[in-house]
Amino acid sequence: MTEAVRSESPLTGDVAPITDKIRVEGVSYRYRRRRREDVVALDDVDLTVGRGEFLSVVGPSGCGKSTLLRVLAGLQKPTDGVVRIHHQHRDRPLVAPVFQEYSIFPWHTVEANVRLGLDAAGVDRSEARRRAQEWIERVGLTGFEKALPGNLSGGMKQRVALARAFVVEPEILLMDEPFAALDAQLRKVLQEELLAIVREHNHTVFFVTHNLDEAILLSDRIALMSARPGRIRRIVDVPFARPRTAELRKDPEFSRLEEDLWADLKGDVEEVVQ
Secondary structure, three states: OOOEEEEEEOOOOOOOOEEEEEEEEEEEEEEOOOOOEEEEEEEEEEEEOOOEEEEEEEOOOEEEEEHHHHOOOOOOOEEEEEEEOOOOOOOOOEEEOOOOOOOOOOOOOOOHHHHHHHOOOOHHHHHHHHHHHHHHHHOOOOOOOOOOOOOOOOHHHHHHHHHHHHOOOOOOOEEEEOOOOOOOOOOHHHHHHHHHHHHHHHHHEEOOOOOHHHHHHOOOOEEEEOOOOOEEEEEEOOOOOOOHHHHHHOOOOHHHHHHHHHHHHHHHHHHHHO
């Protein structure tokens, strides 16, 4: 087994070139189960994500999308293969994950949850509060700074998680269905906000979604995964210039690309639900 590694200096030699922010090489992941057959979630996955690129991963339920994201986050070690991530700015966090399950602390206020990473990094308290307030406003939670998560809706909790990731200005955003708990209107608002944030800060984004419309609107490329065991079946370039807005959905080419992606995924999705 080869362990995932991170580089905190410019990549040289046989390591991924500097234009590759993330390089996944032959990664497999196997869930071990006592007295039952192991589950192979990922099988020999090769993938690169360029610096400043927004890459979405789509595929049927259970295909290993979230497992791959957790491997990139360093939360799970691959059974086989290697992950190389280029850490360019030592004064910025390398990654910030956002999960569908909110992952915020119920005993902290909204402000304290958003400020958590800044406090851990030793950022001056007044500066941490200023930055936290800025992001609380951007995700539409002004007035809820002192509220506890137990008094928030599911969508509001997810906005707290988003603000907490954005506020630390990571080099890479790892986002696992971050808008799934939001209503349709708020989802569209935050999709456009994410487009603006990525443009401003040049984040590299690895984005897991089931929503083809969302993947096309946000992404530079889309990786399609097969049913389990997850493999990369195809990578599609999204042929739309940036900056983008929701108006892009009205472009006939947008609909044609969505239909093409669905035609490619449909067989795997039907295999999962049978």
